[in-house]
Amino acid sequence: MQGVAKVAAAAAVVLSAFLSGAGAAELPDLKGRTIVAVTENAYVPLNFADPKTGEGIGWEYDAFNEIAKRLNAKVEWKLTSWDAMIQAIRDGQFDVGMDGITINDERKQQVDFSDPYMISEQFMLVRADEKRFTDGPSFAALKDGLVGAQPGTTNFYVAIYNVLDGDEKNPRVKLFETFGASVQALKAGDVDTVLMDRTSADGYIGAQPGAFKIVGGPLGREEFGFILKKGSDLTAPINAAIASMKADGTFDALNKKWLYDYKSQN
Template identity: 75%
Template sequence: MPSRRALLAGLAALVVAPLSTFAADLPDLGGRTVVVVTENAYPPLQFVDPKSGQAIGWEYDAMNEIAKRLNIKVEYQNTSWDAMIQAVSDGQYNIGMTGITIKDDRKEKVDFSDPYMRSEQFMLVRGDETRFSDGKSFAAVEDALVGAQPGTTPFYTAVYEVLDGNEANPRIKLFETFGATVQALKAGDVDVVLTDGTAGKGYVDASNGGLKLVGGPLGSEDFGFIFTKGSDLVVPVNAAIAAMKADGTIDGLNKKWFLDYKMGE
C-alpha cells in the first residue's frame, strides 16, 4: 500500500496546469450569495464528520477561503453525484464541488475552474483480500465484482482499464453515491472500489485495518470546481486559487487533510 507521504505527493501535486492568473489584487464581488452544491461523501474532500455531524473537508475549507478573499457569501446545498453536473448546467446551483475530474465531455455542459489538485486512481479493497493485488489479477478472478457510480472516472477506469471495455459488464455493480460503494465493499457485496487516492486514503485511515489500497495508480486526473456555462465566477475563483497556491494556503490544506486529519479520532 502506498505510504501516506507518497499519496500526498501524488494526489496533491500542484504543478498541474498553467494558472489563469497570478493577480495580486483579487476582485471584490460585493457580498453576493453563491450557491455551492456538493455530495458530502468524498473524504477528506467533503464529508460529514462522524463526531460532530457537521459537513467538513478540504473543499469546504478551500471554498470558504475563496469566499473570504472574493467577498462572497456561500450557501451550501447537497445532491447526489449523478445529478450534480446537470443541475449546475441548468443553473440550479452556481458552483459544484466533489472532486470533479476535468474532462472535455463535461466541458460541453459546464465550465471548470483551473485545477486545484491532481489525483491518482487506486483499487480500494477489504483488508483481508488476497485473491488479487492489481487490475490484471482482479480481472482474472471471474466472480470478483467492482462497485462504481455511473458516469464517473472510476466507472470508466473499471470498464476500459481493468475489465473488457463492456459498459454493461455484469461484474460492475452501480450505486448512487461513492459512500454506498464503500459500504457495499465492506459488506462483501462487491470486491473492489476504484477511487482516487484522496477518498481511498480517507476510508483506509478510518477502517482500522478493514480496508486497504492495492496495486499502483491506474492513471491520474485533475480536479476542478464546476460552474454554469458562461459564469462570471470562473475568472475570480481562478484568481483566488492562483493566490492560494502562491501564498502556501493550498499546501496548508493538503497538510491538514492528507497528513494531520484522521477520521474517527
C-alpha cells in the same frame, strides 16, 4: 470523482501548481455577493458530513470558503446527488459545484471548469485480508470478482476501460447510488474492490484501521476543478483566488490538514 474522462487520478493527491499569481490585494471584489455552492457530502476527505455534528466539512469546504473570503463573497451551501449535479449547475440552480470532479472534454460541453485545484490518480481499495488478486490484471482474471462503482463516475469508467473489458454493461460492475455505499459494500464482502483516488483511499484506511488496503499501482491521472454554468462571471474571480492560494501556500496547508493530519487522527 468522474466520467469516461475521470480516467484516473495521483499517487497521493497533490496540488496542481501551474498558476502562480496575484496576491489577495489584487483579487476581484465581489462586494458581498452570495455564491450558492453545491456538493454531495459523500467524498471523504474532500466533502462529507462530520460524524459528530452532521456539518459539512472537508478539503473542498475549506478551500471554497477561503476563495469566497478572498473575493469578498459569502457562501450558501447546498447538497445534491452526484448524478444530478452537473445538470443542476448547467441549468443555473447553483452557482458552483464540487465533488472531486474531473476536468474533461465531455463535461466541458455542458459546464465551465475552474482551473484545477488537485491532481489525483485512481487506486484499487480492497479488504485488508484480500489475497486473491494484487492488481488490475489479476482482478480481471478473477472471473467472479466484483467491483463497486457509481454510474457515470471515474471509478465506473476506469473499472470498465482500465481494468475490465470495455463493456459498460459488464455484470462484474455492481452499481451504487453513492460512493460511500460502494465502500460499505466492499467492507461487507458484497464487492471485491472499489476504485478511488489515493486521498480517499487513505482516508478510508485511516478511518477504519485493519479494514482496507490498496493493491496495485495508479491507474491514471486526473485533474479536479469546480464546475460553473457556461459563461459564468464567477469563473475568472475563482481562478484568480485559486492562483493566489497556490502561490501563498494555502493549498499546502489544506493538504496537510485533510490529506495527512485528518487521516492520522482518524
